Amino acid sequence: METVVSGIRSTGHLHLGNYFGAIKNFVKMQHQHRCYFFIADYHSLTTHPTPDDLYRNVRQVLIEYLAAGIDPEVATLYIQSDVPEVAELYLLLNMNAYKGELERCTSFKDKVRTQPDNVNAGLLTYPVLMAADIIIHKATKVPVGKDQEQHMEMARTFANRFNRLYKTECFPPPYAYNFDEALVKVPGLDGSTKMGKSGAEGNAIFLADEPAVIRKKVMRATTDSGPSQPGEPVSQPIQNLFDLMGIVSDQGTLTHYQDAYKQGTIRYGDMKKQLAEDMIAFTAPVRERILAIDADENYLRKVARMGAEKARESARQTIREVREIIGFASALPVN
Ligand code: ADP
Numbered sequence: 001m002e003t004v005v006s007g008i009r010s011t012g013h014l015h016l017g018n019y020f021g022a023i024k025n026f027v028k029m030q031h032q033h034r035c036y037f038f039i040a041d042y043h044s045l046t047t048h049p050t051p052d053d054l055y056r057n058v059r060q061v062l063i064e065y066l067a068a069g070i071d072p073e074v075a076t077l078y079i080q081s082d083v084p085e086v087a088e089l090y091l092l093l094n095m096n097a098y099k100g101e102l103e104r105c106t107s108f109k110d111k112v113r114t115q116p117d118n119v120n121a122g123l124l125t126y127p128v129l130m131a132a133d134i135i136i137h138k139a140t141k142v143p144v145g146k147d148q149e150q151h152m153e154m155a156r157t158f159a160n161r162f163n164r165l166y167k168t169e170c171f172p173p174p175y176a177y178n179f180d181e182a183l184v185k186v187p188g189l190d191g192s193t194k195m196g197k198s199g200a201e202g203n204a205i206f207l208a209d210e211p212a213v214i215r216k217k218v219m220r221a222t223t224d225s226g227p228s229q230p231g232e233p234v235s236q237p238i239q240n241l242f243d244l245m246g247i248v249s250d251q252g253t254l255t256h257y258q259d260a261y262k263q264g265t266i267r268y269g270d271m272k273k274q275l276a277e278d279m280i281a282f283t284a285p286v287r288e289r290i291l292a293i294d295a296d297e298n299y300l301r302k303v304a305r306m307g308a309e310k311a312r313e314s315a316r317q318t319i320r321e322v323r324e325i326i327g328f329a330s331a332l333p334v335n
């Protein structure tokens, strides 16, 4: 049985990109492998240094994980900061992570551009913490969206470097995973190629959105003036709508609108109405579960406690091994 790890930052509600890029696979994999899924609250501090209410954000992601179908009795579902061993491994890996390689990371360069007043060391070492998250459980499979490809490459680099440096085989190299298919990238409604929490207003459809909100966002999605003649190439915003339809609608619906585009008879308004209804049909049951779980504080506390215990047990073993490999002579009895 292989070990699987993946995480989502506690920076807001989960959207269709998170679902189809990541969580859908978490749900599928939980019965086949030893799975660890977590809420990356340490990571959220790199972009949200003083969240109004850290626990509220963490709690929301926990609720949405559960509502989307993660079974906490089967998978280990935990909060990153409940496992301080991750922070220790991060510190140790940082000693062998170089400024040059970290500065070349695309997500770091993006953040330097988008938050120039807060280019903190946590942002620079973000991929090191992510590597620690993964290898603390010696995971080999990491279900993530396409945007995480480079981070995964770096995680492998750090794992392999540790092995080489200390002449050990402690860490198996971890790989991004999507059931032998290409990694997923769900586009946004604002014409951009990625649906994201930090995109423009209305870019993302959240699992918790009410039907009326979904209709409004989809009807406002960016389009173009339409094909002026049959066979015209498809612009990015329209391709995004087709891609979204490919994800939430049935094949017949998608083909119908693709044919209409080719013939130059498409009406974007009709297509958007259909897309909105298909998104609502998909999200409505998840939203119902979100509301039900939200009302059950005892259950949430129980899930978090159970996850923390299971995750710590696995993390403690790895840290013990790592300390021995590096050569720390602990004066304290091993706990
Ligand atoms: P966001 O990018 O919205 O801030 P996160 O960075 O916390 O969300 O992403 C958590 C997971 O969801 C990662 O595995 C990431 O690859 C995936 N993901 C996020 N947005 C998308 C998207 N638009 N398409 C595919 N996967 C996505």
Ligand code: TRP
Residues within 6 Å of the ligand: 005, 006, 007, 008, 009, 040, 043, 129, 130, 133, 134, 142, 144, 148, 151
């Ligand atoms: N970097 C990921 C993202 O932004 C979140 C994340 C943190 C993660 N640690 C991880 C994903 C470990 C997979 C495994 O989406």
